[in-house]
Amino acid sequence: MKFVLAPDSFKESMTSKEACEAMERGIKKIYKDAECIKVPMADGGEGTVCALVQATKGKMYKATVKNPLGEEIEANFGMLGDSETAVIEMAEASGIELIGKELRNPMITTTYGTGEIIKKALDLGAKKIVIGIGGSATNDGGVGMVQALGGSFKDKDGNEIGFGGGELSKIQTIDVSNLDKRLKGIDIEVACDVSNTLCGELGASYIFGPQKGATPEMVKELDFNLNHYADKVYQTLGKDIKNIKGSGAAGGLGAALVGFLDGKLKRGIELVIKHTGLKEKLKGADYLFTGEGSIDSQTIFGKTPMGVSKEAKDLGVKSIAFGGRVLEGSENLYEVGVTAIFGITPGVITLKEALEDGAKNLERTVENVVRLL
Template sequence: MKFVLAPDSFKESLTAKEVADAMEIGIKRVLPDAKCIKVPMADGGEGTVQSLVDGTNGTLYEVEVTGPIGNKVKARYGILGDNETAVIEMAEASGIHYVQGEERNPMLTTTFGTGEVIKAALDKGIKKILIGIGGSATNDGGIGMLQALGGRFLDKEGNEIAFGGGSLDKLDKIDLSNFDERIKDIELEVACDVSNPLTGENGASAIFGPQKGATPEMVKILDENLEHFAKIVKDQVGKDFANEKGAGAAGGLGFALITFCQGCLKPGIDIVIKYSNLEEKMKDASYVITGEGCIDNQTKFGKTPYGVAQIAKKFDIPVIAISGKLGEGYKELYNYGFDALLSILPGIMTLDNALSSGKENIENTVEDIVRLLNL
């Protein structure tokens, strides 16, 4: 038998690679000679760097960069096994987890550190960049990222405007004379699972601003400031992507990546499937086992197990998904390419116990599954 093991991470418990390793142990207890192809997965969000590095025998790097509120943070990025593709999560540098409670203020937070990570990757001589842009603390239109790459955003006095979405109204001139030329020579794919435009009632500020600490008054200012930024870009750079789907992602970072870096926005799971070579590895498999921490009726909206199941359907391969929790509406997934859905929990337990015993529970659950398949 050939098993393709393509799980996401079980957050706060195990990385995707650790989940796949535990699945393999469960299988080998029953079928020592079974072929197990491990393909750690992610959907473009947290864990994407780790999964693609693990899945391609790549290398992890760590660099000290500017955090969203100006302090220094350590951000990881990866170079895939081909030695020419970098994978970055913007949240590693500019994520909301760096800003606690009352400190959250998208008028002030910056994407500068994300630009510093991109620059570090360019310094490695890569030809492609994959960047996931979920989990941001920012609403600066991506200007911070562009400043780190050499762009200058000046006020009427010719001074660089301050960090944060609250300063965009001061922008008078864009100077790209020192912008990093290497950006033009690379392929940039952006993992983005939202379709919001830059501004308006469905834009970056209105939809995502409040969760980053914006009051209703701030939302109005931030939206007007992004509109001003887009107008300056249109007038001086000659590009108008403010209404492009995903332009409002990560507080407008999507807009900056499309406009200044020739970025192409794609669903995160599609990017991971492509670079993990999942489809090729899945051919002639007997079974596919996937999973993540929680599976419910939201899984069908581009989450990892759903993406894996769609590839398996192409080859008519049975798909088994395991999860710490089977949430509301999970049975809907039987209409979306899943053949069996199981929780790994052996009984009632605290969340702490469930997280700490994840490896053991996955091993035992997969062993039980394979014993049933082997009858």
């Protein structure tokens, strides 16, 4: 029997690697000689770097970078097993979890640190970059990232503008002549699962600004500033970053990655499937086992169980999903190839108990399912 194990992490309970190991233990209790191909997964958000590095036998690195408030911190990133593809999560340098609620202010937070990680990846010889852009604390249109890579944004007096979305209205000139030359010809894939544009009522400031600490007054100012910035980019580079779907992701970082670095916006799960070689590993498999902490009505919109089950269905492989909890709306997954869905909690228990015993519960549930198979 050949099983491909491709779960996401079970948040606060198991990493995707630990979930793979629990699944394998459950299977081997019944089929001692089963072939278990472990492919830890993620959907472009938290855990993507670890999942891709582990799946490709790559290597983790650290970089000293600026956090959203400009303070020095250590951020993790990885190089895949091919030694030429860097994988980065912008949240490692510019994420909302890095600063306390009372300090969150998109008028002053910057993506500079994300640019510093990209620079470090180039120092290591990266020829390709995969970057996940979820979970940002910023609304600076990616200007900080571009500054870290050698771009310049000057005000009417010829001075470089400061950090944060509050500074963008000061931009008078944009100069990319000193942008890091190593970026030329680098293939940049951006894991982006939102379709919001840069500006307007469905743009970065209005939709995501409030959760980053923006007041209603700030939201209006930030949106005005992003409009001004986009106009200046169009005048200088001839690129319309204002109306690209996904350009509003991560406070406009999506716009900068496309406009300044020629990045390509793609669904996170598609990138992870591609770089882990999941499709090849599924060939000849009897079953795919997948899962994540919560399987619900949102799972069908690009989450790991949806993405991997779709691949399995295309190859005629049955797919079984396991969830820490299984909620209404999860049945939508049957349409995309999931054969069955199982919750792993054994009864009425506290959330604390569920998180602590996640691996044990997953192992037991997988064992029972394999007995049935």
